Amino acid sequence: MIGHPQQFLGYGIYCIDAQYVRQGQACCYLLVDDGEVAIIETGTSHTVNAISEALDSLGLAADAVRYVIPTHVHLDHAGGAGLLMQRYPDAQLVVHPRGARHLADPTKLIAGVIAVYGESTYRSLYGELVAVPEDRIISAEDGLLLNLGGRTLEFRHTPGHAEHHCCIWDKVSGGWFTGDTFGLAYLTPALGGGRFIMPTTTPVQFAPERLLSSLDLLMSYRPRRVYLTHYSLLDEPENYVMSLREQINVWCDMALSLEAGPERESTIYKRITTLTLARIKAHWPDADMVLIEQDLEMDLELNAQGLEVWLQRQQQ
DSSP states (O other), X not given: OTTXXXXXXXXXXXXXXXXXXXXXXXXXXXXXXXXXXXXXXXXXGGGHHHHHHHHHHTTOOGGGEEEEEOSSOSHHHHTXXXXXXXXXXXXXXXXXXXXXXXXXXXXXXXXXXXXXHOHHHHHHHHXXXXXXXXXXXXXXXXXXXXXXXXXXXXXXXXXXXXXXXXXXXXXXXXXXXXXXXXXXXXXXXXXXXXXXXXXXXXXXXXXXXXHHHHHHHHHHTOOSEEEETTTEEEEOGGGTHHHHHHHHHHHHHHHHTSOOSTTHHHHHHHHHHHHHHHHHHHHOTTSOHHHHHHHHHHHHHHHHHHHHHHHHHHHO
């Protein structure tokens, strides 16, 4: 799947690589029904041309785009929103109420990312962030229903990864667009087609109890599939959700057992890396663990940062 300009997943759904960090790291989706389009996840400003090329290849004009829908405002999910809204002037942006103000005025988003990564990395990863006019933003209250062509999209608030996170239920496919709520499961060649799933506990709003409740909400719909941003289609999510829950609980218990201090975050990183690689090796004993560790390094570092921020909140 990785390397295709777009991959058709059935039910009018196309997966597009977001060209973020490396191929297969993040994706966006085109949902097409009766000549109308929703773009779910925007990637970064570097993703916009790939989305436009995919629409062109499907013979869809600019005025077919009705909605641009980031699941939350972290920049690998929403960084391209402003440029997409400029390119598709008939579209409306649909975002969690807590995220809307940050896309109308991305100043704080930009400052936060520069504080973590530095300006040069911010520019190379995310490019240009463009403000979205407030009168083109729909605040997605919990339970919002939107019509797209012949289908209804339902928005549910799913905090835990971020307070401003929505997942989108598509009854036609029996699938959720899960953003980061259902973790990440890369299409890792080292696993020979198998899928290993891991939660995302990135800073700064990780809340384990809320994330576990959000997983319960998603599974209460009895989904047949989930559409991950990291990465692509995952069938039979009931086969993966227990692993997600276990990892969230084990990581939090481990983090809570550590003494506060300047080395705690690096200890968390080492421990979740060891736990994760052991879990993978138990299922895929012949996999190239060096390659897998390289693929997961950035996510494990972010997860360790998020667990450390969560611990600091607990202590306060």
